[in-house]
Amino acid sequence: MAERSVQAKGDTIRAVQGAADATRGWLLKGGRVVDPANNVDGKADVLILNGKVVEVGPDLPRPAGMGEVRELDCDGLVVLPGLVDMHVHLREPGQERKETIASGARAALAGGFTSIACMPNTDPPLDTAAAITYVREKATAARAARVYPIGAITKGRRGEELAPIGEMVEAGAVAVSDDGLPVANASLLRHALEYSRRWGIPVIEHCDDPTLAPDGVMNEGPVSLRLGLRGMPAEGEVSWVFRDCLLARLAGGRLHIAHLSAAGSVEVVRWAKSQGIAVTAEVTPHHLLLTDELVASSGYDTSTKVNPPLRSEADRQAVLTALQEGVIDCIASDHAPHMEEEKNREYDLAPFGMVGLETTLALVMTRLIDEGYLSWSAAVERLAVAPARILRLPGGAGTLSPGAMADVVVVDPRAEWVVDPARFYSRGRNTPFAGWKLRGQVVYGFVGGELRFDRTVGGFLD
Amino acid sequence: MGLQRKDLLGLEHLTRAEIELILETARPMLAVLGRPVKKYPTLRGRIMVNLFYESSTRTRTSFELAAKALSADVVNIAVATSAVVKGESLVDTARTLEALGADWIVLRHSSSGAPHLLARQVRAGVINAGDGLHEHPTQGLLDLFTLLRRKGRIEGLRVGIVGDVLHSRVARSDIWGLTRLGAQVVLIGPPTLVPPGIEKLFPGVEVSYNLREVLPSLDAVQVLRLQLERQKRGLFPSVEEYSRFYRLDSERLRDWRAKPDLVVMHPGPANLGVEISEELANSPQSAIREQVQNGVAVRMAVLYLLAGGRTEE
Numbered sequence A: 001m002a003e004r005s006v007q008a009k010g011d012t013i014r015a016v017q018g019a020a021d022a023t024r025g026w027l028l029k030g031g032r033v034v035d036p037a038n039n040v041d042g043k044a045d046v047l048i049l050n051g052k053v054v055e056v057g058p059d060l061p062r063p064a065g066m067g068e069v070r071e072l073d074c075d076g077l078v079v080l081p082g083l084v085d086m087h088v089h090l091r092e093p094g095q096e097r098k099e100t101i102a103s104g105a106r107a108a109l110a111g112g113f114t115s116i117a118c119m120p121n122t123d124p125p126l127d128t129a130a131a132i133t134y135v136r137e138k139a140t141a142a143r144a145a146r147v148y149p150i151g152a153i154t155k156g157r158r159g160e161e162l163a164p165i166g167e168m169v170e171a172g173a174v175a176v177s178d179d180g181l182p183v184a185n186a187s188l189l190r191h192a193l194e195y196s197r198r199w200g201i202p203v204i205e206h207c208d209d210p211t212l213a214p215d216g217v218m219n220e221g222p223v224s225l226r227l228g229l230r231g232m233p234a235e236g237e238v239s240w241v242f243r244d245c246l247l248a249r250l251a252g253g254r255l256h257i258a259h260l261s262a263a264g265s266v267e268v269v270r271w272a273k274s275q276g277i278a279v280t281a282e283v284t285p286h287h288l289l290l291t292d293e294l295v296a297s298s299g300y301d302t303s304t305k306v307n308p309p310l311r312s313e314a315d316r317q318a319v320l321t322a323l324q325e326g327v328i329d330c331i332a333s334d335h336a337p338h339m340e341e342e343k344n345r346e347y348d349l350a351p352f353g354m355v356g357l358e359t360t361l362a363l364v365m366t367r368l369i370d371e372g373y374l375s376w377s378a379a380v381e382r383l384a385v386a387p388a389r390i391l392r393l394p395g396g397a398g399t400l401s402p403g404a405m406a407d408v409v410v411v412d413p414r415a416e417w418v419v420d421p422a423r424f425y426s427r428g429r430n431t432p433f434a435g436w437k438l439r440g441q442v443v444y445g446f447v448g449g450e451l452r453f454d455r456t457v458g459g460f461l462d
Numbered sequence B: 001m002g003l004q005r006k007d008l009l010g011l012e013h014l015t016r017a018e019i020e021l022i023l024e025t026a027r028p029m030l031a032v033l034g035r036p037v038k039k040y041p042t043l044r045g046r047i048m049v050n051l052f053y054e055s056s057t058r059t060r061t062s063f064e065l066a067a068k069a070l071s072a073d074v075v076n077i078a079v080a081t082s083a084v085v086k087g088e089s090l091v092d093t094a095r096t097l098e099a100l101g102a103d104w105i106v107l108r109h110s111s112s113g114a115p116h117l118l119a120r121q122v123r124a125g126v127i128n129a130g131d132g133l134h135e136h137p138t139q140g141l142l143d144l145f146t147l148l149r150r151k152g153r154i155e156g157l158r159v160g161i162v163g164d165v166l167h168s169r170v171a172r173s174d175i176w177g178l179t180r181l182g183a184q185v186v187l188i189g190p191p192t193l194v195p196p197g198i199e200k201l202f203p204g205v206e207v208s209y210n211l212r213e214v215l216p217s218l219d220a221v222q223v224l225r226l227q228l229e230r231q232k233r234g235l236f237p238s239v240e241e242y243s244r245f246y247r248l249d250s251e252r253l254r255d256w257r258a259k260p261d262l263v264v265m266h267p268g269p270a271n272l273g274v275e276i277s278e279e280l281a282n283s284p285q286s287a288i289r290e291q292v293q294n295g296v297a298v299r300m301a302v303l304y305l306l307a308g309g310r311t312e313e
């Protein structure tokens, strides 16, 4: 719970608790509105009507004759376009004990993300139009964050033949990726990039040379040497990013580098962008904030095991600088839930991955905004505007432009809380940030103008 | 003074004083082992479990003899490596053993860090009997003890570790132990097995790819076992070529002008003829047999001290 409770007008509270559905509009009063797509950062009101943003401006009057427009006092709070996490692993179909589409969509909204894109490495993988439709239907029923599926690049993620990319896009896929694995066959990735041009979607690559460190479990370097854990050299990522950028130059299409983690990859992406190659990149909060030293200092705690692995301090600084400079376009969580019994085992036998949906925003606020690395506008640009642009999400996602669908989150920037995985909406508890004291918490989450999450009344409104 | 620890996970985090305490405690233990009745009543009624996920008759037997010499009860559990991936988890197994009354779990496991996982989650003491590529602290201690008995000191000795340092938990424990007690360590082997930068990781450690060049300067050498399957992973071309550059034998010690009192150690089991010749392994220069005997004494000392035993101030 936010320590500081939010003052709302009495009738509004009852409306929220009782019949959110009857509400046709909202007037969010007096918050600090951060909407970098429209160069807005300042105290303003946001008027939402019939699911859409109508206007953002100071002291907006309550529209006359609109009794069903509710007012929310947002004084002291920050009002943002709903955030977009373009890299999330929901585990449905196939591994629902780790996460379902519904639990993941709730975790997302509770963490400030009104849109997430989910990776296709489910069981079976999302490699058909039917699978894409299945995810979308499940997501709609969940009534939490919007979920945009990402289709597989290759059938069965086997890296042999192209999956039906066009059919998947028609069914609602916003990108393709074999994430978890790189597409090893260079000509196949080239063809995927070429073919994707017809559909305007990015091809998202998990960059790592699978032959360089086939059984690595952490970053290769002094720490892995000391701990006796098999290493994954950063060079495996860097060389792959370079290969992929060259293939993108050859093929056209839009290449997106998932979870960029190495200093060398930053230099490659910087070069590729300077050459006009259509490449974008994301970075995770854990690669921005943690290093491989944590594997040692935590005593082989498997919550630190992630792919790509936590890198060196020099890598961490390089990706942080690249994020500030815009060489890295956006922040994505790579939310990867696993069950506790899977993680509570030998380091080399535990699965890779961390959850991130419910900690990303607060980590960015506490460690990047409050410490001066990013302004609020720059943070929202990287958490909402850029990923929405890369995925070409519809309806003005990532903005509070007039006419945009009203995906809005309201954040209490002073709420302090301690990360307690037992209280996550996600089924995954695997996070190296457990116990961290963070500042910043989502108070309200609107999707399409509908208040779906309200922490002041305990969370989801169903 | 005593050892204020529940577990022995590695030598990296032991202080010099703690290591010296263990070595000092091992001396009277060795004397007991030389007597007709090889027993102390110290650990009567306590239970030590050997939980071995990799077979190692040598290490398991050594721990067993050590525990029995202190009158503890010993339970041996061998888990097939194939059962690691499936079947009951390590943590569950250890919790069961603890519920059955285990005071110490001696763990041998192919995963680096496995004993750390257990140590956090069980109240029983955890003794690392070799974890993956990480550490084998009682081996490191017995190597120190052996050297100390042969040379009378560790401080100032120049000790070579020859072979597959990259994949050796023995090497890591030896490095931590030797450097903490003031020895100079030289890591010797082909660059694929002695990775670049390793000397920056361990303070006071040198690297040499050339055994012939460095051999005359050494006071002692620990010869590591060569895992023959490393060849398939492209780490060296052939056993023959490896032996040509890195095998130790008496003729070579003479020709390459090793010190006449060079102490030769091997943690075992040796590939005789590959990394060390049979005649050198059995020669007076070799301390291999002492290493085995000293291993029991050192493990007795570890158990004694973890049980709260103290030495006179």
Ligand SMILES: [Zn+2]
Pocket: A179, A180, A181, A206, A258, A259, A307, A308
């Ligand atoms: Zn990935």
Ligand SMILES: [Zn+2]
Pocket: A087, A089, A119, A179, A180, A334, A336
């Ligand atoms: Zn991923």
